[in-house]
Amino acid sequence: MSSQPRFTVAIPTYNRRGSFLPEAIQGVLQQSFGDFELIVSDNGSTDGTDAYVRSLTDPRIRYIRHDQTMPAGEHFSAVAKEAVGEFLILHQDDDLLHKNFLKRANAAFLANPVAVMYGSPIWRQAHGHGYHSRLMRPREGHDDMAIIRDDQIVFDGNYAAIQFFDPIRHFLHPTLAVSNSALVAIGGFDPGANFQTDLVTQARLLFKGPLIYDPRPGGVSRVHPSNFMRTKGRHFRKMFFHNSYVELILAFEKAGVPWQPLLDEYLSRLSDKEVLACLFEWTYYRAPLELQKIGFTALHRKSGKRYHRQCLTKLGPRNLLRYWSSHWSTAPETSWSIEP
Numbered sequence: 308m309s310s311q312p313r314f315t316v317a318i319p320t321y322n323r324r325g326s327f328l329p330e331a332i333q334g335v336l337q338q339s340f341g342d343f344e345l346i347v348s349d350n351g352s353t354d355g356t357d358a359y360v361r362s363l364t365d366p367r368i369r370y371i372r373h374d375q376t377m378p379a380g381e382h383f384s385a386v387a388k389e390a391v392g393e394f395l396i397l398h399q400d401d402d403l404l405h406k407n408f409l410k411r412a413n414a415a416f417l418a419n420p421v422a423v424m425y426g427s428p429i430w431r432q433a434h435g436h437g438y439h440s441r442l443m444r445p446r447e448g449h450d451d452m453a454i455i456r457d458d459q460i461v462f463d464g465n466y467a468a469i470q471f472f473d474p475i476r477h478f479l480h481p482t483l484a485v486s487n488s489a490l491v492a493i494g495g496f497d498p499g500a501n502f503q504t505d506l507v508t509q510a511r512l513l514f515k516g517p518l519i520y521d522p523r524p525g526g527v528s529r530v531h532p533s534n535f536m537r538t539k540g541r542h543f544r545k546m547f548f549h550n551s552y553v554e555l556i557l558a559f560e561k562a563g564v565p566w567q568p569l570l571d572e573y574l575s576r577l578s579d580k581e582v583l584a585c586l587f588e589w590t591y592y593r594a595p596l597e598l599q600k601i602g603f604t605a606l607h608r609k610s611g612k613r614y615h616r617q618c619l620t621k622l623g624p625r626n627l628l629r630y631w632s633s634h635w636s637t638a639p640e641t642s643w644s645i646e647p
Contacts, residue, residue: 312367314343314409314484315392319382320400321350324359327401327529334526335398336365340409344369348386351376380504384496390487394425397505398481401534402429403527405482412484415519419461423489423516424509426478427525443470443477443520444576453522460520464513467520469569471510471555472598474548474588480505482525489515503547503554510555514562548592556595567601574605579613582606583621590626599630 316335320328328347335345347360349372360370371389373382387395394416398404412425428442442449445460453460470477489512490496496508531537536544559566574582586602588594607614618627 312342312344312392313340313413314394314396315346315390315487316343316396316398316404316409316481317346317348317386317390318398318400319348319350319386320352320356321376322352322354322356323400324352324354324356326533327531328356329359331398331400331403332360332363332368334403334406336367337406338404338409339407340413341367342413343367343409344390344392346371346386346389348382348389349373350382380496383504383508387490387496393487394484395487395490396481396484399528401529401531402481403529405523405525405527408482408525409484411521411523411525415459415521416484418459419517419519421516422461422519423464423486423512424467424483425485425519425521426483427521427523428477429479429482429526429528430524431528431530441475441477442522443467444573446572446576448576457521457523460522462518462520464516464518465564465569466573467518468510468513468559468564469566469573471506472552472566472570473573473585475584477520478525479528483509485509485512486516503551506551507554507558510558511562514558514564545592548588549594552589552592552594552598556598567597570598570601571605574602575608577605579606579609579617582609583617587622587626590622590630593629603630 318328318331318335323331332345332347335343344367345365346369349356349360349370351373357370357372360368369389371386373385377385383397387397394412396404408427411427415425416422442454443460443462445462446466490508493508493511493515496504497511536547539547556566574585577585582602582605586599586606589599589602606617610617
């Protein structure tokens with residue numbers, strides 16, 4: 308490893324010593340590209356995580372312990388500040404990286420030095436599932452041949468960020484690497500965004516430069532009963548996704564990026580079924596009304612005479628009622644509080 312490693316892979320962890328953490332660490336140490344440091348940031352674990360990590364002899368490992376357990380946003384912010392690599396990968400402690408992920412990311416950044424982010428799809432480890440996300444849609448259209456050619460696509464940062472409004476995520480931690488200098492320039496991860504800190508920070512980064520998108524799977528997202536969102540009730544999930552849309556819109560507006568025309572352009576490249584899937588989520592989670600209106604306009608443009616039938620059969624009366632109640636409501640649209 309050089310004095311400044313090419314990559315920092317940071318694993319924030321809490322009480323996963325006996326389950327997923329050892330494999331997550333081994334997946335990083337087995338990377339085919341070796342110029343990296345691995346930070347294991349222990350958020351006050353009580354299961355022997357400290358003894359286990361300290362027993363590992365690889366000199367690339369750096370262990371940091373926080374005696375007081377922090378909220379997710381604060382922990383992400385803290386571990387990102389410890390990174391010294393040129394590029395940072397935040398690695399969930401229950402997921403896995405493909406052995407060539409760092410090798411691919413390094414080649415992509417060498418070929419595109421102005422890019423601020425490299426991302427790829429993640430495989431979802433659950434019976435009957437494949438990709439956790441559908442592939443990103445470039446402006447010139449999707450080409451299945453790009454997958455078997457291993458083509459990488461460079462996206463304008465703003466157009467890449469607008470796709471975060473799509474409820475189907477195109478990439479997730481740990482299958483994205485970000486420029487550490489760009490992250491520092493925007494002030495790091497925003498701990499004030501609560502559980503939305505990763506999504507909001509990714510958008511703010513993309514306002515500063517392009518995304519390199521690799522259609523090859525970059526890792527595995529493990530599905531298990533202790534997944535964060537699986538431990539939360541329906542009320543929490545509704546507040547979480549509502550707030551995600553509110554915080555994203557606020558990030559675009561603070562940056563002076565006109566999100567409405569960009570989103571309309573993106574929706575114009577989806578099928579009517581894909582627009583319906585977006586609308587279902589936006590109405591169910593009571594996303595800001597302006598976001599819902601853009602979705603209904605896009606669906607009407609695509610569906611024509613089938614518009615009303617699709618709204619009734621695919622969105623359902625309840626979601627339509629949610630939309631109309633929001634439409635006529637005079638209450639301000641603000642984020643709702645989520646307690647850690």
